[in-house]
Amino acid sequence: MNKLALQWFDEAYQCLVTQGLSHWLQTLPAQLAAWDKQGQHGEFDKWCRLIEKLPDLPAQDVCIKDGVRIGEATNISEHQHKQIEGLLRQFMPWRKGPFDIYGMHLDTEWRSDWKWDRVVEHISSLKDRKVLDVGCGSGYHLWRMLGEDARCVIGIDPTELFLIQFQAIKHFIGPRPVHYLPLGIEQMQPLQAFDTVFSMGVLYHRKDPMQFLEQLKLQLRRGGELVLETLVVEGDTSTVFMPTDRYAQMRNVWFLPSVAALTLWLERVGFKNVRLADVSVTSTQEQRATPWMQGQSLADFLDPEDPTKTIEGYAAPQRAVLIATRK
Template sequence: MIDYSPLYRDLSGTSLQNWLADLPTALERRLTEAHRHGDLPRWQACLTQLPDLLPATVELQQGIQIGAADELSAEQQQALRETLQGLHPWRKGPFELFGVQIDTEWRSDWKWDRVAPHLTLQGKRVLDVGCGNGYHMWRMWQDGARMVIGVDPNLLFLTQFEAIRRYLPDAPVWQLPFTLEELPEPTGGFDTVFSMGVLYHRRSPLDHLLQLKACLRPGGELVLETLVIEGDEQQCLMPEDRYAQMRNVWFLPSVGMLERFLRRCGYTDVRCVDLNRTSVEEQRSTEWMRFQSLPDFLDPTNAELTCEGYPAPLRATLLAKRPE
C-alpha cells in the first residue's frame, strides 16, 4: 500500500486542506479495489525486486537519470532490466535507472522542451491531469514547482511512477489513481494546471475546460496540449469512428476554435505557444513498448494522413489564465 501520509501533511494548512476530509478514505478504497486487478500483483512484485539502494546521482534537468551504471554489477543491471520490462508497456519517458535506458514509446522530453520555455513554475502548486506514468511531473518539480500532484486512473502507470519515486522518496511529487472527476472539490487550489493529451478524449470538451478552471486559483494558469487540425476558427473535426486507430477521439478543433472554446469558458490571455506535427521519431514502437504505434497508424502512401484518411496528428499547446 502506498504511504500518502507525507502528502496529507503537505496539504495541511493550504488551500487544499479540505481534501483531507475525503481523500484518505477515497484512496484507501481505490487501492483496496485495485487489488482485484489481475495484473496488479505481478506489477507490485516488480517493485519489490528493484535494487534497494540510494542512487549516488540524480539528474532531472535534461531528462530523468537516476543512479549510474557502475553502481550495479552486470548481473544486477540485467536483473533490473528484466524487472522494469515486467512493467511493459512504457508509454512516456525516457528514463534511465542505474544505466538501464527505458526507451519509451513517446519522446516526452521533446514535448517538455517545447513547452517549458513558456512556463514559470518556481514555487507553484501544480496539478497534472492525465499524468500517465508521471514523466512530466518530475520535470515540473525540477523546474521549481513546490508540489506536483498528478491524477490518472491507470494502475500500470501508477506502478511505473512508484518505481521511479522509490529513488526520489522525499520529492513533493504524488500520483493519485483517480480521474479528474473523482477528485475531491479542488476549490481553486492550484497555481498551474496541465492537461496534455486529454481534451480530445473528452466527449464534452467544454466541461473539461470548466473543470480545469475550477482547479485553478484566480490568476492561475492552464497549460493545454491537444490534437488540433489546420483551419480557421470555424473548423473542427469529429471522426466518424477511429482516429489514428484510437476509438476514444471526439473533437479535434482548429487552434482558432480551441481559443474560442477557452474564451467561452471564461479564460483570459489565451495564446498558442507551440504547434507541432507529431513525427514517427517522437512516437514509435520500441523494445519497451512493443505494440503498434504512430508509424502503423498513418497512411502508408501518404504520411500526412492517418490510416483512416484524416489529417495526421498535429498538436498545439495553449496557455490561458483564470481571471483574477
C-alpha cells in the first residue's frame, strides 16, 4: 500500500479505537487491503507525491465554523503561494467547496456552503456526536460538521481524487478527528453506532434506493438522525420518476421520487419523525464552471430556450433535504 495512504488509514484506525468505533476494525483493514490490491487510479501515486510537496506550514487562523478558511496571505511568501496554487491545480477538477487557503480562493463547481446553510439550521446539534457522511466528495462538509463541534467525523466515498483533495486540505488544517475512507456504503458492516448520518447527492445514483436507505439506517444507533439530500420531483406518494437514459447528461440517475414518496420510503424501512427541511431548485449560480472546474456544468445541461427543463426535456434539478430518526 502507498506509504502515505497507509499513514492516513492508521490515523483513522486510532480514531475509531478512541471514539467507540473499534468494532469497525473487524472488517475495515481487510477492506482497505482489498482496495489496495484492486489498484488505484493511475495517477494516485503521483498525487500522493504532490501532496508531500505541499509546504509544511503551521495550522493557524483555521476557521471551519462559517466556511473553510486557512491562514492569511500575509502568513506566507509569494513563492509559497504560487507553490500551493500550482500543486492544488494538479488535483483538478475541484467540485465541492469552496476553500480559502492563505488568501487563495479555491472556487469549486458547487457552492457547497449554500447547501450547508440550508441544512444546518434544521438538524439536531452535532456537538459531541459521532458523524458519518456517505458520499462525502472532497470532504467540504466534513469540515463544516466538525465546525459544529462534532466529536468525530468520518467520510466515505470510493473516488480516489476526492480522497486526495481531502488530504490536501487536511495537510493545512492539521490533525483533527476527521477522516476519509475510500469505501462505498455497500462495503460497510452494520455498525449501528453513529449519532448522525448524512447522505447528500447519492440516492439517485443507486439502482436499489430501498436497499440504500436500509444501509444508511444500519449505520445509525437507535434514535440517531439521518440527513438525506437528493433530487426529487413533484407528485404524491406514488410518484417516482426514472429517466429513459440520461438526466441532465448524467447516465447514472435511476430514481427521482417525490417528497411524499421518499417520506413513505423512509418510514417503510424503519425511520420515524420524517420531516422536510428544504426544497430548492438548483441554480446556475450554485453549480457552475470555474477556473478550478473548467468542464461543462449545470448551464450546459439545461435547455437553452427553457432553463426550467434539462436538455432532455425533463424538469430541471430540484433537491430536497429530509431529516428522519431511526426507530
